[in-house]
Amino acid sequence: MLRGYVLHARPYRESSMLLNLLVDGLGRVDAVARVGSGKRSIKSIVQPFQPLLFQLSGRSDLRTLTQIESASPAVPLTGDALYAAMYLNELLVRVLGNHQSGEALFFSYHQSLLALAKGFEQTTLRYFELKLLSELGCMPSLVKDADGADIQADGCYRFIPEQGFTPFIGDARRQEALPGSTLLALAENRLQQEDWQAAKVLTRQLLRPLLGDKPLLSRQLFARRGGNLPREPQPPSRGEK
Template sequence: MERGYLLHLRPYRESSAIVQLLVDGQGRVDAVARLGSGKRTVKALLQPFQPLLFSLAGRGELKNLQQPEAYAPAVPLGGDALYAGMYLNELLIRCLSHGHAGEGLFLAYHQTLMRLALGMDQACLRYFELALLSELGTCPPLAEDALGNVVQADSHYSWRPQLGLAPDSRGDIAGHTLLALSNRELQSEQLREAKLLLRQLLAPFVGDKPLASRELFRRRQGGNQPA
């Protein structure tokens, strides 16, 4: 049996759905699920943030989901943390593909959900984004600049896609923010700069289409966003 989480579900033919899953050791997997009918339907089980056990059959890219069951209670997310969880799911769907499945992301995803269950935590979102970039093979070293020089806490930097982190007296990223992000020790005053940097790093994978979860959160907060 495999363990994983549902990222997204969409109807597919009669009584079936295409599900996008994050599977331990495999990363993103797309599968067909037969939803069934009655009180204990598979559809009722296939919900976001519900830890699942299941089997996957088939040799193609689109698997068949079999024998799904819950192996733990659903992670309870509410308020802003719920939107953050939706953001994680949408981010994974945008960024992961069959060529970059994110095989090592399951534990980071699970741990991030568990932290969000305690309340909204923007720092843990930033750390998950770092883990995602590492899986994609595009996470730059944050403790040194593009020339290999050690990042200075009292200097400023900017991200240049064709170069990397470059010293820039007018840059929007402080050296102390880069060092804190590298050490997973972000403070509240560093969250905004870290968010801006990671958004730039993820942009090639996310694309130009706005994330629905981000738009929903903006409406809820009147302009503030978790990611």
């Protein structure tokens, strides 16, 4: 039996569902599952945040899910934590695929859900984003700059795509200025509240080429709710230099 989570589900024909899954050891898998109808329907467990056990058959891009059962109770997520978990799901669906399966991401995703179940924290999202970027080969070094020199905690840096971090010369208050202390904190999984904004700016910059210009619906939903889910960084106003 394989274990996995549903990232996204939608109805398919009368008694089946099309599923985007994150499967342990396989990563992103798209499958169709017969869930039945009436009292015998298993639709209630073929849902996001419910750990599942199942079998997969077929060799095409759309597999068949069979022998489906719950592995444990659904991860209890409410409020901000639920919206944050929805963000992780949408992020994975959007980024994985096209030969990028994310086969090593299952455990990190599972641990992130368990952490969110204890309470929403931005650090949970940042660490998972870094794991995702590393898995896809898109994560620059957080301890060495573009020239191979050590990142300095008291320094300030700018990220240059396909190069890495370069020393930032200018007003350290500008959004693109990244404190060296934040980069090192990210590298060592020890983010503090004072690092949150810079870390959010960095991960959004790193994820943008993978996500494209289409907005994430989970961010829009959270914004309407008035929550704290990280949003896209805004460009400087005309008054800023």
